[in-house]
Amino acid sequence: MTENNTTIAVLGTGIMGAAMARNLLAAGMEVRVWNRTREKAEPLADDGAKVADSPAEAAEGADFVLTMLADADTVAEAVEGGDALSALAEDSVWLQTSTVGIQGHERLAGIADGYGVAYIDVPVLGTKEPAEQGQLIVLASGPEEVRERCQPIFDAIGSATFWLGPAGAGTRLKLVTNTWIVGILGVLAETVSLAEGLGVDPARFLEVIEGGPLGLPYAQMKGQMMIEEEFPTSFSANLARKDASLVLDAAEANGLHLSLIEAAAAHFDEAINAGHGEEDMAAVYKAVKPEG
């Protein structure tokens, strides 16, 4: 472990936040963690993190606060209600990595402004395993002046950083990539379902596309989960549904009608209503699985 003088508060130690905190610790930073359910943050103490009882305690005098919480409401509650922003050191920076959509981003940027805290809109691409391996793709946007200070943090959590311009650009690109992800999952679920319905072994489908231009590694991974009907969570169906809503809201606000994403969102609703919300997003298959 290298030594580093940076102190960073990580608010949210779910699947992504816990993995990111571990990589920040491995990079030698002082990491304080807070999570609503404290027990989920406590294992990070073994890696050297200080576990705080409140967002304010985690952020007290810190150089950075990094939010990795479910949605915009949760983030706003932690940084404002939880007094995290007012507790930060002077000239500190807020790295907002949760996926919150355009309205969420605007709301959070407004809160940062009110506290005079520099705000980086920085959603990430990649799921549980890339987060654990420090291999996320970092979609950074915000003021140029703090870019250099943020880079060691992004290097610790990610394998590549794209600086995209003023805050908001990261969120817009994230919505575009989420359109792709939600769409793939919906089509993949229907493809596996049709294979089952036709008496075609869906493993054969994955086999014939593997390695060629159609054979996304992502399709192999999620397709296998659908075939086995085992859905250990890398990214929950609940949060994928939230992301579908953020995409649809952004589309509507720009006069677009994304009927494929609407259909995928309806499949997610069905899977969630059947009790699969906390399972991996591949559980969307449950909505389209052939009867019997």
Ligand SMILES: NC(=O)c1ccc[n+]([C@@H]2O[C@H](COP(=O)([O-])OP(=O)(O)OC[C@H]3O[C@@H](n4cnc5c(N)ncnc54)[C@H](OP(=O)(O)O)[C@@H]3O)[C@@H](O)[C@H]2O)c1
């Ligand atoms: N997993 C992925 O593949 C992935 C990839 C890129 C981006 N993201 C985005 O990253 C964010 C976090 O995702 P994740 O997969 O890490 O989710 P997760 O494991 O479900 O963690 C969610 C976090 O939000 C907290 N939370 C939820 N509702 C809350 C509330 N009402 N009040 C306070 N805290 C609350 C949870 O606290 P508790 O532990 O107390 O429930 C936990 O810290 C989301 O915006 C997601 O869309 C996820």
